[in-house]
Amino acid sequence: MVEDKLTIGIMGGTFDPIHNGHLLTAECAAYQYNLDKVIFLPSGNPPHKTEQKITSAENRYTMTVLATINNPKFRVSRLEIDRTGLSYTIDTVKEFKKIYPQAEIYFITGADAILEIFTWKNPEELLKEANFIAASRPGYSLSKLGQEIYAAYRNSIYTLKIPSLAISSTDIRQRVKAGQPIKYQLPKEIESYINKYNLYVEE
Numbered sequence: 001m002v003e004d005k006l007t008i009g010i011m012g013g014t015f016d017p018i019h020n021g022h023l024l025t026a027e028c029a030a031y032q033y034n035l036d037k038v039i040f041l042p043s044g045n046p047p048h049k050t051e052q053k054i055t056s057a058e059n060r061y062t063m064t065v066l067a068t069i070n071n072p073k074f075r076v077s078r079l080e081i082d083r084t085g086l087s088y089t090i091d092t093v094k095e096f097k098k099i100y101p102q103a104e105i106y107f108i109t110g111a112d113a114i115l116e117i118f119t120w121k122n123p124e125e126l127l128k129e130a131n132f133i134a135a136s137r138p139g140y141s142l143s144k145l146g147q148e149i150y151a152a153y154r155n156s157i158y159t160l161k162i163p164s165l166a167i168s169s170t171d172i173r174q175r176v177k178a179g180q181p182i183k184y185q186l187p188k189e190i191e192s193y194i195n196k197y198n199l200y201v202e203e
């Protein structure tokens with residue numbers, strides 16, 4: 001029965017750290033598209049980013065678990081952080097399809113990430129394999145999608161207007177480093193975790 005088909009959202013990100021913009025995006029997507037669950041997928045430690053100091057996958061994973069603990073629909077996957085080598089979204093989609101063969105899969109991204117989709121590996125195959133939910137994000141225009149990308153892939157990209165939160169992990173890291181407040185931009189448990197383990201104090 002089509003009605004009983006499991007619908008799963010996958011919310012990928014670096015989550016360095018996870019913040020209210022990520023949580024709001026996932027919640028709005030789950031409501032709007034009737035998702036049974038949203039799986040947060042912290043990225044692995046990308047080998048090409050060795051120059052840049054990136055918080056360990058374990059710390060990013062733990063913060064993601066803490067931030068999602070109170071939402072019964074939210075889950076966290078270790079799939080990418082446990083994988084060695086480069087992580088490509090197309091491989092991730094295929095793995096999730098193996099785990100949930102009957103499910104309809106929706107990748108949830110912000111406007112900035114979806115606009116980069118054609119720089120990802122095998123974008124055409126990716127758009128055939130999964131649906132995408134592209135959420136509005138301050139500073140990025142979703143209407144650009146209406147031109148080439150959206151026109152060609154109308155059937156697999158859904159746009160989603162969410163209340164604007166101009167929050168980013170980059171800004172949070174800079175604020176911590178500068179000793180500025182981050183309260184109300186992310187769950188208080190994450191703020192405690194950042195303080196306890198001295199994250200983002202030095203670059």
Ligand code: ATP
Binds near residue numbers: 166
């Ligand atoms: P960074 O500044 O380190 O890139 P970020 O805040 O962009 O961090 P990511 O982990 O890169 O966070 O983003 C994961 C996903 O969440 C991406 O698809 C991104 O577009 C989306 N996203 C992040 N912040 C917001 C926001 N404030 N509103 C809507 N979508 C967001």
Ligand code: MG
């Ligand atoms: Mg980002």
